[in-house]
Amino acid sequence: MNLNATLNSTYKLTENEIDTYVSNIRNVNLTINTNDSIIIAQPVNQGGNVTILGASFTRGIGGQIVNGANTNDIINSNLSAAAIISNQSLTGATSLNMLIIDKPTIYKNIENSTDKTLASSVIVATVQRNDSVLTQTNISLYFRVLNESQPNRVAQYFCSFYNTITLKWNESGCTRPQYNPTFDRYECTCNHLSTFALLWAPYAIPCAIIIHGLTIRICISSVSTQARHLLPLISCAVTIILFIFYIALSMTVYTKTAYDDEKQCFTSSSVLMFFVYFFLIFMFCVKTSVGYFNYLRFVRLFPEPSYRLLYIMLLISFFISITWVAFAAGFNSNSSFHITQLYPYKLCWFTRPAIYYFLTIPVGIFLLINIFIFIRVAQRIVNHVLYANSTHKPYERMKGCILVLLSSCATQGIGWLLGPFLTIANENTAQVLGWFFIIFNGLEGLWCILLYIIIWLQHWDERKRVMAAKELTKSKSLSYRKHEKHRKQDLYYDSFTGLSMDNEDSRRQSYIFDDLYNWEITDGTSTYC
Structure with missing residues (x-):
C-alpha cells in the first residue's frame, strides 16, 4: 500500500x-478493529464458498466482517452501523475495502x-476490480442514530453520500431510510459505492407558501386567483396549518x-x-x-362588502393573535406563574389554572360571536338554497358549496364547544x-376535499x-359567410330592406350573438363559492 504521505501522530x-x-488499498489482507472504528481490505473470495460482503460495527464492542455465513x-443484532454489498454486485471484484468510523x-x-446534521457513524466502501466492466451495485446500509447526535426537534432522515467533487452530502442513488423499530435503526440501499452516513433535518412546514400567496393576491390585483375563490379556502388553510404544528408538538413531546x-x-x-397557540387564536380570529x-x-346585502x-x-x-401570544410568552418567562x-408523552401546554385565562375565555368570546353570525347567515342562506330555483348547474353547485361551508363551521364549532369541558x-x-x-375537528379535512371537488367542477363547467360559445360563434360566422357568397344583390345598398353596409354588419353581429345570449347571460347571480 503506497499512501505517498508522511504522517505524524497529530496529523x-x-x-x-x-x-x-x-480506495487505494491494494493487494493486502487487512483487518484493523478498535473501539472507535474498523477497517478491512479483504479478497472477496475467501475460498470454501465464503464471500466477504461487508462489515459492521457495534459501539462498545467493536467491528466484525460480514460474509455469506x-x-x-449480524443483521438481526443491535449494531451501530453496517454495510452489506449484494453477491451480484461483487461479480468480477477482487478486493472489498471498507471503513466504519464510530465517532x-x-x-x-x-x-x-x-440544515442537515450528521446523525450516525460514517461508512466508506469501495471495491477493487481486475476489469473495467461496469456491474450494477446494490449496497444495503444500516444506521443507528448516535446518542450524541439525537435531533432536538421533529426531524426527517436522509440516507446520504459525501460527494468529494461538490463537497456536499447528496441523496442521489439512495432510497429514503426506513425505520426499523425492532432494532431502533434506519435502513436504506444505494446503487453506488462512496462515503455514506445518515443525516437528519428539521421538517419544513410550508406556512410561508400560503402567506406568500395571500400577500401576492392582496398586492397584485391582476393575479388570476380571484378573492371569491380564496374565501372558502382561507379558513381551511389556517386550520390545516394549526394541525400541522399540533402534530409536530405532540410528536416532539412524545419522542423527547x-x-x-x-x-x-x-x-x-x-x-x-406557542406556535400552536398563535395559530389557534389566529384560526378563531380568521373564522x-x-x-x-x-x-x-x-344578510346585509347592500352595499356589498369589498374584499379589501x-x-x-x-x-x-x-x-390580535400575536399580541395574545406575546402576553402568554411574557408571563411564561417567569417560572413562578x-x-x-409538560404532560408526559402528550403535550406541552397551559396549566389548568392558566388555561382559563389564555384559552377558555378568548375561545368562549369567539364562539359566542360566531354562533350569532352563524345563525343569521345560515338562516338566510338555507332559506335561499331551499326555495330558490335555477336550471344552471353552476348555480346548483354554488348551493352545495355554501352548504359545505356551513357544515364545516357547524362541526368545528361543536367540536370547540366541547373543549372547555375537557379541563x-x-x-x-x-x-x-x-x-x-377529535372527530368533529377532523371533519375539516372532509369539508376541504368536498370544497375542492365542487370548485373544480365549477371551473370545468365554466x-x-x-x-361551446366559441364553437357556436365560429359556426354562425361560417354560415353567414356562405350565405353572403351566394347573394346576388348590391353590396352597398339593399333596395328591399334599405340597409347600408354598416347596418348589414350590425345585423350580422346581432345574428350571431342573439343565439349566444343563453350562453353568455345568466340570472345576474355570481355562481362562484
Whole structure:
C-alpha cells in the first residue's frame, strides 16, 4: 500500500484523503478493529464458498466482517452501523475495502450550506476490480442514530453520500431510510459505492407558501386567483396549518420525554406550543372575520362588502393573535406563574389554572360571536338554497358549496364547544369528550376535499361553457359567410330592406350573438363559492 504521505501522530486526515486512501488499498489482507472504528481490505473470495460482503460495527464492542455465513446474525443484532454489498454486485471484484468510523467528528461540519446534521457513524466502501466492466451495485446500509447526535426537534432522515467533487452530502442513488423499530435503526440501499452516513433535518412546514400567496393576491390585483375563490379556502388553510404544528408538538413531546413524572417543558416543545397557540387564536380570529364578512355579504346585502375589508380584518386578526401570544410568552418567562407544564408523552401546554385565562375565555368570546353570525347567515342562506330555483348547474353547485361551508363551521364549532369541558371533566368523561373533539375537528379535512371537488367542477363547467360559445360563434360566422357568397344583390345598398353596409354588419353581429345570449347571460347571480 503506497499512501505517498508522511504522517505524524497529530496529523488529521481530511474526508477526501480518507476516501482516497481507502480506495487505494491494494493487494493486502487487512483487518484493523478498535473501539472507535474498523477497517478491512479483504479478497472477496475467501475460498470454501465464503464471500466477504461487508462489515459492521457495534459501539462498545467493536467491528466484525460480514460474509455469506453470518449475514443474518449480524443483521438481526443491535449494531451501530453496517454495510452489506449484494453477491451480484461483487461479480468480477477482487478486493472489498471498507471503513466504519464510530465517532466521525471530522464529518460533522464539512458542509454548512444546508440544515442537515450528521446523525450516525460514517461508512466508506469501495471495491477493487481486475476489469473495467461496469456491474450494477446494490449496497444495503444500516444506521443507528448516535446518542450524541439525537435531533432536538421533529426531524426527517436522509440516507446520504459525501460527494468529494461538490463537497456536499447528496441523496442521489439512495432510497429514503426506513425505520426499523425492532432494532431502533434506519435502513436504506444505494446503487453506488462512496462515503455514506445518515443525516437528519428539521421538517419544513410550508406556512410561508400560503402567506406568500395571500400577500401576492392582496398586492397584485391582476393575479388570476380571484378573492371569491380564496374565501372558502382561507379558513381551511389556517386550520390545516394549526394541525400541522399540533402534530409536530405532540410528536416532539412524545419522542423527547425522558421520565413519566417530568413536568418542565423543554425548549423545542415550548416553541412549538406557542406556535400552536398563535395559530389557534389566529384560526378563531380568521373564522370570525370570514363569518362577519359573510354576514355582510348574505344578510346585509347592500352595499356589498369589498374584499379589501376582509383583508383588513385578517390583518387585524394577525395582530390580535400575536399580541395574545406575546402576553402568554411574557408571563411564561417567569417560572413562578406556572403558566405551562409538560404532560408526559402528550403535550406541552397551559396549566389548568392558566388555561382559563389564555384559552377558555378568548375561545368562549369567539364562539359566542360566531354562533350569532352563524345563525343569521345560515338562516338566510338555507332559506335561499331551499326555495330558490335555477336550471344552471353552476348555480346548483354554488348551493352545495355554501352548504359545505356551513357544515364545516357547524362541526368545528361543536367540536370547540366541547373543549372547555375537557379541563373540568373526570378522566373517563374527558376521554369520551376528547374523541368527539377529535372527530368533529377532523371533519375539516372532509369539508376541504368536498370544497375542492365542487370548485373544480365549477371551473370545468365554466370552461365547457366558454368552449361551446366559441364553437357556436365560429359556426354562425361560417354560415353567414356562405350565405353572403351566394347573394346576388348590391353590396352597398339593399333596395328591399334599405340597409347600408354598416347596418348589414350590425345585423350580422346581432345574428350571431342573439343565439349566444343563453350562453353568455345568466340570472345576474355570481355562481362562484
